[in-house]
Amino acid sequence: MNRRMVLNTVGHIILAEAALLLLPAIVSVIYMEKCLWAFLITIGIALSLGLLLKFTTKPDSKVIYAKEGFVIVTYAWLLMSAIGALPFVISGEIPHFIDAFFETVSGFTTTGASILTDVESMSHGILFWRSFTHWIGGMGVIVFVMAIIPNITDRSMNIMKAEVPGPTVGKLVPKARDTAKILYLIYIALTLVMIVMLLFGGMPLFDSIVHTFGTAGTGGFGIKSTSIGGYTPYCQWVITVFMLVFSVNFNIYYLVLLGKFKSVLKSTELWFFIGLVIISIAVITTNIRVSYTTFEETLRYSSFQVATIISTTGYATTNFNTWPGLSKAILFMLMFIGGCAGSTAGGLKNARVVMLLKTIHRELKRMVHPRSVRAISMEDKRVDEQTLSGVTSYFAIYAICIMGIFVIISFEPFGIETNLSATVACFNNVGPGFGAVGPNGSYAEYTYFTKVVLSLAMLLGRLEIFPLILGINPTLWKKR
16 A cells, blocks of 8 residues: 555645635635635645645655555545535534534535525525535546646546446546546536526526536535525526536547547447436326426426436425325436436446346346357447446445445434435435425434434445445555
């Protein structure tokens, strides 16, 4: 284990967080709010810790192997969340640290689960930081650091593999640092386009920025008690479209920019995702048609909720708790599937679901033709057995984690619907569930113990289990 390189890289990440905290501090200055001091104190703490780690742990070797990648990602995310919670506590707007930690983890993991019951009473600076954590965590703050650190080695691909969600992670260009730059440029460009489109719809500038952050990171922190329901139909449609846009693998956009449209059209995951969205919207629109007055309203509500759940964003325009059982069942299923690999969305990922379905199909064929040899392909490329084994192993551990967390929090005085949907919503980084944690509810009534458990569930889901489990394994810190 290259311990000094691990600590040095974590120091860089904390310094990056200190720099990012300047933006909500500036917002506090613009609105002349007292929470400015909370941000300044937090920046001071982050700078002190980051500089200490950077200058006292200069590594002899800058090589980062897989195990260093797991440890860096694990401790960076834990420290980022702990430091990011301080403005809430110091300002007094979320007095208890565990509540603030839950809110911050929910932000960075782009979950959108909240303990707040009166979000409209929060200051602009705190609301900006709360939504900005979605934007930071969406693409991954470590990917951001990779893009800006000039001397990071190409072994940093191991960090990207540990942080970027999906069954496989590859480079867009030969150098991992350049890949990180391309991803962030696409991310920033889409963010700016969405802000402008919301402004055209009459949404105020501050509202446009924070809702774009929530959409880009597929997080879903709102600034109004009605979430997106109080805005115009135009704004709701814009957010619907962009929630789906940010759920698509960013490699697709890079291929579009290069003009490789044939490669885009060959994407099995993309077609599966599009088909799933269209079918889900069609079924739910038909199922809830008697609940709303016009077809446009019915289509808008069903499209928005399908987009917000499959993208794991968590915004809401209506209380889907009141929808028929079929519609709720479809939304619950979409919570598990989530968006595409290499996107900012959570969930199992469509690529894994496709691979699992193809693996099941192959095994059924083998039962009939035991001697047959059948390869599984994605995008006209053969998927190696190691990747398929990883997908099936991940699915097994994924199911065990959800069952275990559900059992652990089942002592809470809520029904199975609430506790199970809370577990699934947090683990898959969706945010709202059903029952007491539905779109009109919150996680405020859970005990502090359960909030810690659900915070870990959010981290497990965002980092896709293995980095967090391996990162906290003390044996990885051994030199050999």
